[in-house]
Amino acid sequence: MDQDLKTELSKHGIFATTFEELYNWGRKNSVWPLTFGLACCAIEMIATTMARYDLARFGAEVFRASPRQADLMIVSGTVTKKMAPQVVRLYNQMPEPKYVISMGACAISGGPFRDGYNVLKGIDRYIPVDVHIPGCPPRPEALIHAFMALQDKISAQHLTGESRPRHLKRDLPSEFQVPELGEHGLEPQQNDEVFRNPLKVLQG
């Protein structure tokens, strides 16, 4: 329906919408994150939920302590190689539709610990990430911004057609390979189904 017509109708007390809009409006205003913190970013995440920043304004105040009830995983902090299999397993246990915010330098790339032997160089090696927030740690405003970006992403999703979200495409996976703790590091070192391997990207 034409946006102008909708505005005109609303002036006469008639509210017109589509099922898609209503569905996405409901979804984007009840994204429940998983109670899950890995490092100092988690402290900022906690601050975001408290009264001063009040993530409840966006319908995300209910941090669920079980992945079965969560819609959003905020990877807040350094993912060590020892922790990575558990992070992927938690993601796999979440029901679709599910989203991931990669919060802070560490979750994006390993951050200041990138050269370490024990830190995963970005959680996007194993699970699909919807929003990245840089910062060390990002301020609560940045997390709120990321959350709003995620809401925009949700409300722009079409329920039919090629651009429909992953959970509506039956042939796409909702679980991803859990890496094993190997003799020298994680095996495999990345999941090529998810990760944009820079070696391959450069080769074209």
Added chain:
Amino acid sequence: MTLEEIRSRLEAFVPGCHAEIVVNGSPSAQNSLLIDRQHGLQAAMYLRDHPELQLDFCSNVTAVDWPDREKAEKIKTKRIVDGVEKEVEETKKTTIPGYLEVVYHLFSIAKKEGPVVLRMHTANRTDEVTLQSLTPVWRSAEFQEREAFDLFGIVFEGHPDLRRILMWEGFTDHPMRKDYVPPPDDDLEILAVSEPGA
């Protein structure tokens, strides 16, 4: 009691023990005591139980990896060059074999004294990496000796529960050793920039 006094007492009262003072040249001048590896446990017992020392608390255990070193010395020798005897300077290179070193920081809570820094060396850094565990003397050394075992590969004889503590079971490397290299394709982003054709 000064470190020198502790050293001479150790050599006098622990039979066969050889101790030497390692001088720290920095302003803190925190010198340490290097004990031979055969008498580590006995020396530790002595330090803990002697009524004048009473080093009853081990606050820190850590390790250092000393890789093989090359020492270059300039030696003046006489040689016959073109029929004339001349003094020639030559550099002589000697390889000093590496070893693993473990460091204990000891305090006396009873005497309010410390730290006394204790060091021990392994024979080398490949196949003879065993040292006596001091966990039977100071229980607080348990986890930190496990950490030295995990990250440096020092095997502590007499440790009650010597397992890896930070890295997972099944990991085979010792990542704090100087010659540790992470898996070659660990950092794909750097690899992509440095070797575009890889």
